[in-house]
Amino acid sequence: EDAAEESNVSAELIALRKRLVDEWNAWRASRKKELAADRNRVSEKEQKADVQDKEEIE
């Protein structure tokens, strides 16, 4: 039964779904990378600010 069902799903449809998933994953990966970069930039800024604060205290 499973085999019969599988054969009903055309190779074309499988290829389309794979393309859709690949496109989604590519978009998610790029956004996650951007997000991580943004966060790093913010934490670097905060660290710098911390260092400056400490220097001022000294």
Next chain:
Amino acid sequence: MRPILLQGHERSLTQIKFNSDGDLLFSCSKDNVINVWYSHNGERLGTYEGNNGSVWTVDVDADSEFMVSGAADNTLRLWSVATGKCLYTWEFPTAVKRVAFNDEGTQVVCITEQRMGHQCAIRVFNINREGDGTKQSKEPLYMFNPIGSKATVCAFTLTPNVIITGHESGKVALFNVKSGEEIDNNERAHGDVVTDLQLSKDRTYCITSSKDKSARIHDTKTLLVIKTFTTETPLNSAALAPDRPYVLLGGGQEAMSVTTTSLRQGKFETRFWHKIFEEEVGRVKGHFGPINTIAVHPAGTMYASGGEDGFVRVHHFDDSYFKAKPYGELEILE
């Protein structure tokens, strides 16, 4: 997937929200009351009373310490989640239609209705988390009137001072709350009123629902439409299912606007759609009227729907939901 029925509201539900741990579910209603429930068993933990009009909207901060609500009595209220006390009340000339916390719980954004000569306004308030929460500043940090169509829904993005909004015209836009400037927009995001907007966990994308019978996933930075889900009924709510590639859609035509009287006509079902393939994968029945609001547990283990019928239904997903791979082995990033 036997649902738990939460019976504690006398009129239709307007918004429901899980807290970030997912152990609590907040519900607000046209009966002027906000309730909080234990999500695992549906037991009512408490009630927040004091509003003198329909409560349209509710949000809870990441620590589950403060809750905010907006109501038809023209108030924005800050509540203590644990004690049920109203800590502070802000008053406006018109009703508060939408509220949302930022990630840190340090700011709240709210939309007030356009009515009686007053324009639709968006305000941002600082939330003073020191002490018992009763010392808040009366004046907003920022306030502006969005140009063009009035805003119906809003949320903070990841960028400080930038919010994403949905509008009566179907527009989705980004605003700088400091200057009131519209940074970017998609005028044709929807063809009718945007009824709900919910963000992904990392706030990099969101889903909107509309009376135009569709829901859409947008990139919150570029406003590009990533996915579209087209149904045959006006939608009131759309939610993202964490860890599974699904979106949940709810709506339905009001009984009075349905010409044929078949129950089926109402289609008061929560629809599950595949997030990537834009295909419907299942429906859950139960409500006797349109579904007004849907929320998914932050860990994706259950979902709840609030209806025009006055009920909240909590559905714990069973094993088959997590095991099902309707489209085979495909790795999908969150």
